[in-house]
Amino acid sequence: MHDKTLAELTRSLDAGDFSSRELTQHLLGRIDRLDGELNSFITVTHEQALAAADAADAARAAGKAGTLTGLPLALKDIFCTQDVKTTAGSRMLDSFIAPYDATVVEKLKAAGTVSLGKTNMDEFAMGSSNENSHYGPVKNPWDFTAVPGGSSGGSAAAVAAGLVPAAIGTDTGGSIRQPAAFCGITGLKPTYGRVSRYGMIAYASSLDQAGPMARSAEDCALLLNAMAGHDLRDSTCVQRGVPDYTEELGTALSGLKIGLPSEYFGDGLDPQVEAAVREAIKVFESLGASVREVSLPHTHYAIPAYYVIAPAEASSNLSRYDGVRFGHRCANPVDLIDLYKRSRAEGFGDEVKRRILIGTHTLSEGFFDAYYKKAQQVRRLIRQDFLDAFEEVDVLMGPASPTPAFDLGANKDPVQMYLQDIYTIAINLAGIPGMSVPAGFVGKRPVGLQILGSHFTESRLLNVAHQFQLATDWHRQRPALAEENA
Amino acid sequence: MQWETVIGLEVHVQLATRSKIFSGASTAFGAEPNTQACAVDLGLPGVLPVLNEAAVAMAVKFGLAIHAEIPEVSVFDRKNYFYPDLPKGYQTSQMYQPIVGAGVVEITLEDGTTKPIRVHHAHLEEDAGKSLHELFSSGKGHGMTGIDLNRAGTPLLEIVSEPDMRSAKEAAAYLKAIHSIVTYLGISDGNMAEGSMRCDVNVSVRPKGQEAFGTRAEIKNVNSFRFVERAIAFEVERQIELLEDGGKVVQETRLFDPERDETRSMRTKEEANDYRYFPCPDLLPVVLDKAYIDHLRDNLPELPAEKRARFENELGLSAYDASVLSATREMADYFDEVREVCGDAKQAANWVQGELAGALNRENLAIKDSPVSARQLGELVARVLDDTINGKAAKQVFQALWNGQGASADDIIEAQGLKQVTDTGAIEAMIDQVIADSPAQVAQYRDAEPDKRGKMIGYFVGQVMKASRGTANPQQVNELLKQKLDALC
Numbered sequence: 001m002h003d004k005t006l007a008e009l010t011r012s013l014d015a016g017d018f019s020s021r022e023l024t025q026h027l028l029g030r031i032d033r034l035d036g037e038l039n040s041f042i043t044v045t046h047e048q049a050l051a052a053a054d055a056a057d058a059a060r061a062a063g064k065a066g067t068l069t070g071l072p073l074a075l076k077d078i079f080c081t082q083d084v085k086t087t088a089g090s091r092m093l094d095s096f097i098a099p100y101d102a103t104v105v106e107k108l109k110a111a112g113t114v115s116l117g118k119t120n121m122d123e124f125a126m127g128s129s130n131e132n133s134h135y136g137p138v139k140n141p142w143d144f145t146a147v148p149g150g151s152s153g154g155s156a157a158a159v160a161a162g163l164v165p166a167a168i169g170t171d172t173g174g175s176i177r178q179p180a181a182f183c184g185i186t187g188l189k190p191t192y193g194r195v196s197r198y199g200m201i202a203y204a205s206s207l208d209q210a211g212p213m214a215r216s217a218e219d220c221a222l223l224l225n226a227m228a229g230h231d232l233r234d235s236t237c238v239q240r241g242v243p244d245y246t247e248e249l250g251t252a253l254s255g256l257k258i259g260l261p262s263e264y265f266g267d268g269l270d271p272q273v274e275a276a277v278r279e280a281i282k283v284f285e286s287l288g289a290s291v292r293e294v295s296l297p298h299t300h301y302a303i304p305a306y307y308v309i310a311p312a313e314a315s316s317n318l319s320r321y322d323g324v325r326f327g328h329r330c331a332n333p334v335d336l337i338d339l340y341k342r343s344r345a346e347g348f349g350d351e352v353k354r355r356i357l358i359g360t361h362t363l364s365e366g367f368f369d370a371y372y373k374k375a376q377q378v379r380r381l382i383r384q385d386f387l388d389a390f391e392e393v394d395v396l397m398g399p400a401s402p403t404p405a406f407d408l409g410a411n412k413d414p415v416q417m418y419l420q421d422i423y424t425i426a427i428n429l430a431g432i433p434g435m436s437v438p439a440g441f442v443g444k445r446p447v448g449l450q451i452l453g454s455h456f457t458e459s460r461l462l463n464v465a466h467q468f469q470l471a472t473d474w475h476r477q478r479p480a481l482a483e484e485n486a
Numbered sequence: 487m488q489w490e491t492v493i494g495l496e497v498h499v500q501l502a503t504r505s506k507i508f509s510g511a512s513t514a515f516g517a518e519p520n521t522q523a524c525a526v527d528l529g530l531p532g533v534l535p536v537l538n539e540a541a542v543a544m545a546v547k548f549g550l551a552i553h554a555e556i557p558e559v560s561v562f563d564r565k566n567y568f569y570p571d572l573p574k575g576y577q578t579s580q581m582y583q584p585i586v587g588a589g590v591v592e593i594t595l596e597d598g599t600t601k602p603i604r605v606h607h608a609h610l611e612e613d614a615g616k617s618l619h620e621l622f623s624s625g626k627g628h629g630m631t632g633i634d635l636n637r638a639g640t641p642l643l644e645i646v647s648e649p650d651m652r653s654a655k656e657a658a659a660y661l662k663a664i665h666s667i668v669t670y671l672g673i674s675d676g677n678m679a680e681g682s683m684r685c686d687v688n689v690s691v692r693p694k695g696q697e698a699f700g701t702r703a704e705i706k707n708v709n710s711f712r713f714v715e716r717a718i719a720f721e722v723e724r725q726i727e728l729l730e731d732g733g734k735v736v737q738e739t740r741l742f743d744p745e746r747d748e749t750r751s752m753r754t755k756e757e758a759n760d761y762r763y764f765p766c767p768d769l770l771p772v773v774l775d776k777a778y779i780d781h782l783r784d785n786l787p788e789l790p791a792e793k794r795a796r797f798e799n800e801l802g803l804s805a806y807d808a809s810v811l812s813a814t815r816e817m818a819d820y821f822d823e824v825r826e827v828c829g830d831a832k833q834a835a836n837w838v839q840g841e842l843a844g845a846l847n848r849e850n851l852a853i854k855d856s857p858v859s860a861r862q863l864g865e866l867v868a869r870v871l872d873d874t875i876n877g878k879a880a881k882q883v884f885q886a887l888w889n890g891q892g893a894s895a896d897d898i899i900e901a902q903g904l905k906q907v908t909d910t911g912a913i914e915a916m917i918d919q920v921i922a923d924s925p926a927q928v929a930q931y932r933d934a935e936p937d938k939r940g941k942m943i944g945y946f947v948g949q950v951m952k953a954s955r956g957t958a959n960p961q962q963v964n965e966l967l968k969q970k971l972d973a974l975c
Contacts, residue, residue: 079532080530080531086531086532093531098530098531098532100530102532197534198532198533198534200532201531202532202768205767206767235536235768235769236767236768312764313764313767315566315762316564316575316762316764318575319574319576320529320531320573320574322570322575324570324573324633325528325529325573325633363762363764364760364762365760368763372764
């Protein structure tokens with residue numbers, strides 16, 4: 001039962017093949033058995049999960065089950081959860097328990113889902129390998145010597161390893177799509193403003209967006225149905241009706257115009273990844289889609305612009321972690337400055353400190369115009385690139401990452417690590433939705449195909465991915481976990 | 487050398503919204519520490535601000551009242567600095583695109599002349615919490631500082647003037663004018679003691695006739711009209727002394743200490759924070775359409791300057807009366823109601839500034855707490871005007887109303903029998919009786935020189951008034967007595 005998709009699990013629960021409690025117990029057992037090595041969870045909530053499963057079973061018995069009732073999932077440890085600690089992967093919040101649920105958590109609870117716990121992540125969502133977690137790196141279920149990607153590495157690995165059928169992640173520069181690609185699962189970063197950010201610990205506020213990570217596009221649609229919608233507590237969350245994202249699933253792709261950005265197939269792209277992506281695009285052609293090359297001319301400015309804007313926002317967002325009201329406080333501070341300095345020095349990891357320093361510098365007097373303002377201008381140009389491209393084509397496709405998952409410890413140079421996000425980062429700057437779907441392997445390691453659409457075209461993206469998954473079975477591949485066979 | 491003082495003010499006005507600028511927590515003053523701070527005010531991980539529309543409306547009203555331009559788009563920025571009572575590590579403010587553009591405030595000086603003071607802009611921002619050092623000054627916890635975040639997130643309108651003021655008196659007049667405008671608009675309670683209006687003062691001096699400004703000092707923590715004058719007086723003297731001794735004024739922030747009546751250096755320019763302002767990504771730009779602004783403009787109350795002009799020009803009050811009665815909205819509203827009820831502006835003005843002001847002063851009450859309502863006073867004045875009672879009785883009625891001895895002037899007049907007697911027959915009867923009872927005085931009157939008799943008539947008037955228990959119409963008494971006494975001569 002741990003290989004099934006959400007849609008399949010619902011059919012089993014409805015048919016009475018097993019209860020939500022049995023399913024939950026089975027998955028908790030797998031977590032207990034397998035996650036010691038995998039390290040995809042920071043907190044596992046056994047008791048709360050079983051109580052929620054029982055409530056779901058009762059609702060089902062009473063004929064009150066919705067499409068997600070009784071389905072287990074996991075939450076990236078960046079979503080605040082009442083009564084369960086929320087660490088953001090940081091020592092700073094090692095003992096932090098929020099007095100409230102994030103809007104996304106509230107909505108998923110209301111939909112009857114069963115949270116099994118909080119997944120590992122790069123500290124404050126800053127990273128592309130999940131190696132920046134205070135709780136240690138997560139392993140890639142397909143190859144324990146590889147990273148799972150980041151920052152939602154725990155969520156991706158847990159789904160890929162069959163510990164949970166779906167998980168919620170966040171994506172600021174690729175943090176859903178790249179780990180989804182590395183772990184061979186399906187992930188969606190919605191349009192900025194589609195899902196409320198309230199209760200989601202902020203990294204870079206103008207870029208952060210929550211989204212589903214699951215085993216199929218259909219499952220992502222089911223989850224987005226529950227997650228999306230206006231929230232009075234988030235001013236940047238749009239007031240716009242939420243369609244049923246499953247409604248377009250089943251629409252034929254004949255006539256679909258696919259654009260391949262030439263900049264996404266250039267230097268630095270692993271030839272085997274390219275081969276897998278081009279194979280996938282042939283599948284779309286066979287489904288009746290037409291393919292043409294397009295250009296996103298400002299692509300090469302995306303990483304520099306992102307590494308000005310995101311750290312600038314982060315440097316300010318992370319100022320609240322000062323040891324005064326919550327979070328880590330150093331022992332025996334001698335005065336206020338000492339309290340600030342040591343609490344933050346001890347509480348934050350190296351990558352977080354690096355980005356705070358970058359952001360503080362770029363916002364400083366005399367540098368603001370040269371860095372922050374310029375980066376915002378570049379951001380507008382990048383957005384315009386996409387708007388222009390979507391005048392010509394319906395969706396854009398390319399690799400989600402230039403390489404398959406790299407080895408743990410392989411990328412020691414931060415700039416090398418930043419370059420990993422070359423194909424995902426511009427999407428956040430433009431605010432458009434993007435998906436990664438499994439599209440093959442390089443050796444043992446999965447390859448992700450990235451599908452991009454214009455603002456608020458999630459329904460179309462999900463159907464494009466769904467049609468691909470009807471025609472292929474890459475998304476049905478499961479890693480063989482050594483411990484599982486033992 | 488002759489020196490000229492140059493002053494600019496940054497006035498922080500606490501807006502009278504029910505909830506905070508970015509959260510739903512209450513803004514009421516005086517609650518137990520940290521009971522009015524929600525997750526948003528505490529800056530907990532994951533929380534987001536949502537702009538309170540009421541604060542926007544109040545800021546725009548102020549802008550319209552000072553004839554400022556209201557930009558279509560304004561933007562919130564983050565001002566980044568660390569301080570324990572600043573929960574997020576930044577203050578959400580408006581640095582680059584404030585909600586209110588350039589405007590003008592007219593001040594009235596003591597000699598009655600007016601002077602325009604330009605306002606550079608006004609912007610919205612959130613207040614910080616309070617650091618409580620005093621609570622922990624002794625005993626357990628000695629040396630610790632408490633943080634009360636009740637005030638964190640209270641909406642402030644910071645009004646930044648141009649350096650247009652040339653004396654402490656002008657600065658105080660400007661502060662009073664701002665106070666008057668915001669209380670008229672009802673956008674602030676203007677309670678300086680509770681910190682609803684706080685003020686930073688920029689002061690510099692320059693040789694008279696010199697165009698270039700001198701180096702300025704910014705004085706913080708100036709929280710009353712009186713302190714503004716004192717702080718400026720001290721600072722001007724300090725700067726002049728410094729310059730005359732061959733020294734230099736350094737650009738710095740100074741703190742006013744009202745107990746020692748001096749300013750002290752807090753930090754110099756070199757030590758100043760780099761606040762790293764940037765647009766707050768959690769808040770959308772505020773976009774105001776013309777209809778919204780027009781609606782607020784159409785619903786603006788009459789403002790102090792307009793009111794003063796109306797009192798003077800339409801009601802025929804003296805400049806002095808008009809200025810006193812328009813000083814606060816409460817005073818003006820009270821006067822306006824008395825005037826409407828009694829129908830005589832001059833009499834209404836006399837009563838409000840005379841009997842009422844005297845009684846309020848004696849008991850140290852604000853006009854809004856007056857035991858005599860404007861309607862009650864208006865009805866009382868009307869009874870004087872229509873000769874129902876005479877002036878003496880009116881004072882009695884006022885005192886009775888003040889003491890709560892009746893619901894209206896008419897009730898009291900009726901109950902105490904104060905209705906003025908104007909019946910000639912009745913008055914004549916009383917006069918005849920008094921004349922009959924006072925043969926000696928009548929004889930004196932008769933024997934006196936005719937031009938001395940005028941003074942002597944007072945005795946008889948007093949007796950008649952006494953006989954009528956004060957209710958006889960004094961004018962009639964006077965006239966009738968004169969006729970009757972003169973007839974005896």
